[in-house]
Amino acid sequence: MxxxxxxxxxxxxxxxxxxxxxxxxxxxxxxxxxxxxxxxxxxxxxxxxxxxxxxxxxxxxxxxxxxxxxxxxxxxxxxxSNTKAFTATAVMRLVADGRVGLDDRAGAYVPQLAGSPVTVRQLLKQTSGLPEYTALVDWSGAGTPEEYLALALDAEPVFGPGDDWGYSNTNYLVLGMVIDRASGIGFRTYVERTVLRPLNLDxxxxxxxxxxxxxxxxxxxxxxxxxxxxxxxxxxxxxxxxxxxxxxxxxxxxxxxxxxxxxxxxxxxxxxxxxxxxxxxxxxxxxxxxxxxxxxxxxxxxxxxxxxxxxxxxxxxxxxxxxxxxxxxxxxxxxxxxxxxxxxxxxxxxxxxxxxxxxxxxxxxxx
The missing domain is CATH 3.40.710.10 (DD-peptidase/beta-lactamase superfamily)
Incomplete structure (x- = not known):
């Protein structure tokens, strides 16, 4: 990943x-x-x-x-991480349907980012500066997206939003949460309905x-x-x-x-x-x-x-x-x-x- x-x-x-x-x-x-x-x-x-x-x-x-x-x-x-292309496609489907804006602040969908200037576009482009959460997780047990995001937010940002490019799984962790809120059915189900089923990816x-x-x-x-x-x-x-x-x-x-x-x-x-x-x-x-x-x-x-x-x-x-x-x-x-x-x-x-x-x-x- x-x-x-x-x-x-x-x-x-x-x-x-x-x-x-x-x-x-x-x-x-x-x-x-x-x-x-x-x-x-x-x-x-x-x-x-x-x-x-x-x-x-x-x-x-x-x-x-x-x-x-x-x-x-x-x-x-x-x-x-090929999964990210599927997640990005699902986000763009929500954008095309007018349910998400690329320049919307992520905090409009993810309460943990309330007050943050990070946008949906920056998450998609890996330009948010959010730190990598996977290096902070204890993989011996299960956790929630909210818990994983909290680990990243406790760390220092890598750079200011939009100031640079830096590959971070945290960006797509957050995009999954954006899809959850905007679709109302969870990112897994939404990807299945809008990407997997239309292409018969059985x-x-x-x-x-x-x-x-x-x-x-x-x-x-x-x-x-x-x-x-x-x-x-x-x-x-x-x-x-x-x-x-x-x-x-x-x-x-x-x-x-x-x-x-x-x-x-x-x-x-x-x-x-x-x-x-x-x-x-x-x-x-x-x-x-x-x-x-x-x-x-x-x-x-x-x-x-x-x-x-x-x-x-x-x-x-x-x-x-x-x-x-x-x-x-x-x-x-x-x-x-x-x-x-x-x-x-x-x-x-x-x-x-x-x-x-x-x-x-x-x-x-x-x-």
Whole structure:
């Protein structure tokens, strides 16, 4: 869900690289497969997958103990921060319907922010300056959005509202609360009604309270559990997904995620002017966090340059047990989802994950 650097997760690379190398070494070296193989052979990722809307490519294994193959395009995985694009779309649906204003103060919907100048637009754009709440939570138990927000508000703002850009899950925690108040039915139900159902995303769901396991076919995930960091790298497939909420809680499949990107950027979810705002009112974030030079952040979606020209619009997502990249390229070049079964958001592994996305969208996906 968040992009904070979890240094202990890097230990997994040294542990697994030798064990998994023979599995990936026999794969043909076309552009996308080469990047997946590098993730496994060099970076120690247990399993990696890329799906471009037609072809599924994998490297490594879905489970270290059994060595079973990675699932296909219908396999479930946690969307982590890709969830933000769904939440932002739901907010823009409320804006389009006249139920929320982009320049409304968040405090009009969230009493804890009464008196704060932070606006809905700043939350969407990650320019509010609200501190990161996920680093302050005790993940050994459950909490409420109000309790999580209180942790963030007790900390010093990172910067003044609108003064800078800073990635913070707190922004989308608050947007979930905005949707709750404006829709009257809760953000989960509202996202289901306005995003999931219209696109028939039947394999995408919000975990129920207390639900730890993933439903349906899925790979196992490995990393440092946020509630048990002293245990080192462990199986972290079971996580309290409900607690990740509007900033990172959705579970989906590569097939469903591709359908979402096509539906959003194909104009099936929002009027044209609303979509143009999401992708036109942007901030230069090149070289910041995990974003390469030339990247820009809009409303819950980011544009990332492609080596073949143009950009792709999407979002990334990271949890201790996985990283996700991808989106839809401009110029009708399709969509791609790439994910790993451990945290891969730094250094060479990030480069290989992003390289797989770029190779697929620049024409290497179907070779």
């Amino acid at each position: 968040h992009r904070k650097r979890i240094a202990a997760a890097v230990l997994l690379a040294a542990t697994l690289t030798g064990a998994l190398a023979p599995v990936a070494a026999s794969r043909p070296q076309h552009p996308v497969q080469r990047q997946l193989d590098l993730l496994v052979n060099r970076d120690g990722v247990p399993g990696a997958l890329a799906y471009d809307g037609e072809v599924t490519r994998t490297a490594g294994v879905a489970e270290l103990v059994s060595g079973r193959h990675m699932p296909g395009a219908q396999g479930r995985f946690r969307l982590a 394999d995408t769901y919000w975990p129920a309270p207390g639900e730890l396991a993933l439903r349906g076919p899925h790979a196992r995930n490995y990393g440092v559990h946020p509630a048990l960091p002293e245990a080192g790298v462990v199986d972290v497939t079971e996580l309290p997904g409900y607690e990740f909420g509007a900033s990172g809680g959705l579970v989906s499949t590569p097939e469903d995620l591709g359908t979402f990107w096509n539906g959003l950027f194909g104009g099936r979810l929002l009027p044209g002017w609303a979509l143009r705002l999401m992708t036109g009112d942007t901030t230069d974030i090149g070289g910041r966090d995990v974003y390469p030079e030339g990247s820009r952040y809009g409303y819950g979606v980011a544009s990332i340059p492609l080596t073949c020209g143009g950009v792709y619009w999407g979002h990334g997502g990271d949890l201790p047990g996985g990283s996700v990249g991808g989106g839809r390229a401009t110029g009708g070049r399709g969509t791609v989802t790439v994910y790993t079964t451990t945290w891969a958001a730094e250094g060479a592994s990030l480069g290989h994950l992003q390289g797989a996305v770029d190779a697929a969208l620049c024409g290497g996906g179907r070779r």
